[in-house]
Amino acid sequence: MSKITIEDAKPLIGGIVHVDRAHLTDAEVIEELKTALELRGVLVFPRLHATDEEQLAFTDAFGGRVNFNKGVPGSNASAEDVYKITLDRALNSEPDYVLGTFFWHVDGVTIDQSLPKATILSARTLSDAGGATEFANLYAAYEHLPEDEKRQYEGLEVIHTVEAAVRPVYGSPPQERLDRYRSMAAGMEQPLVWTHESGRKSLLIGTHADGIVGMPGPHARALITRLIQWAAQPQFVYRHQWQVGDMAVWDNQGLMHRVVPYTDEGRVMHRTSIGGHEKPGHVASDENKSRMFELS
Numbered sequence: 001m002s003k004i005t006i007e008d009a010k011p012l013i014g015g016i017v018h019v020d021r022a023h024l025t026d027a028e029v030i031e032e033l034k035t036a037l038e039l040r041g042v043l044v045f046p047r048l049h050a051t052d053e054e055q056l057a058f059t060d061a062f063g064g065r066v067n068f069n070k071g072v073p074g075s076n077a078s079a080e081d082v083y084k085i086t087l088d089r090a091l092n093s094e095p096d097y098v099l100g101t102f103f104w105h106v107d108g109v110t111i112d113q114s115l116p117k118a119t120i121l122s123a124r125t126l127s128d129a130g131g132a133t134e135f136a137n138l139y140a141a142y143e144h145l146p147e148d149e150k151r152q153y154e155g156l157e158v159i160h161t162v163e164a165a166v167r168p169v170y171g172s173p174p175q176e177r178l179d180r181y182r183s184m185a186a187g188m189e190q191p192l193v194w195t196h197e198s199g200r201k202s203l204l205i206g207t208h209a210d211g212i213v214g215m216p217g218p219h220a221r222a223l224i225t226r227l228i229q230w231a232a233q234p235q236f237v238y239r240h241q242w243q244v245g246d247m248a249v250w251d252n253q254g255l256m257h258r259v260v261p262y263t264d265e266g267r268v269m270h271r272t273s274i275g276g277h278e279k280p281g282h283v284a285s286d287e288n289k290s291r292m293f294e295l296s
């Protein structure tokens with residue numbers, strides 16, 4: 001009998017995994033999960049109740065952990081490779097930054113690095129309201145575009161900035177905070193249509209997308225907004241309503257995600273990250289950034 005079964009959550013996104021956590025790092029289980037992740041984008045393990053050690057062992061077996069925590073505002077240096085996503089100041093010293101997760105994003109897209117391959121999240125304590133996580137499949141969103149739009153978007157370079165990522169949270173962030181964020185995130189030019197090493201194509205968009213090279217600012221932001229709305233259609237989106245002990249892994253390179261807003265400081269999620277080696281973009285030039293707000 002197979003150690004693992006995976007059922008589709010929705011036609012274009014999501015898989016529900018049934019596996020005993022004792023087999024989570026078995027080689028054949030990992031191989032099956034990697035194949036499923038490529039096809040389904042996000043995999044959910046209901047009520048797995050993995051400990052931090054088990055989550056880290058799975059992270060390593062799946063592709064190797066990377067520690068983004070040292071560069072993430074609010075992380076606790078002693079937390080090592082597990083980053084706690086919570087509004088509780090006792091656990092995360094900069095909960096304002098966590099509020100940015102209310103908006104569609106791809107992790108790590110404004111930073112000068114290979115894009116994190118996958119993110120793993122486990123639910124430790126739930127909020128009394130809100131707190132579901134939504135995932136949008138950016139491969140499927142691209143594949144379902146009309147052919148003329150696909151041609152139109154090929155070759156466009158999008159500028160992603162930390163300012164855009166935090167704008168819905170702060171408006172204008174305090175200067176000290178902005179300087180600190182900028183020291184962590186260079187601002188990147190990334191292809192709007194990313195052709196992955198696998199040959200598949202996806203859109204690379206999110207709230208952090210703030211301009212398009214060679215396009216007037218309002219036109220660029222209108223197009224970005226339209227594409228985010230396109231990709232957020234229900235057929236491309238899986239919403240996970242968490243239960244305590246659930247774990248999810250998603251393809252951070254091919255999905256954008258956000259959380260349904262919550263205020264409960266008791267909500268605690270434990271995140272680990274798998275590094276990637278594909279780096280589709282490069283640091284945005286000051287000249288292109290300075291033109292992002294030109295009107296023509």
Ligand SMILES: [Fe+2]
Nearest residue numbers: 101105106107
């Ligand atoms: Fe995220």
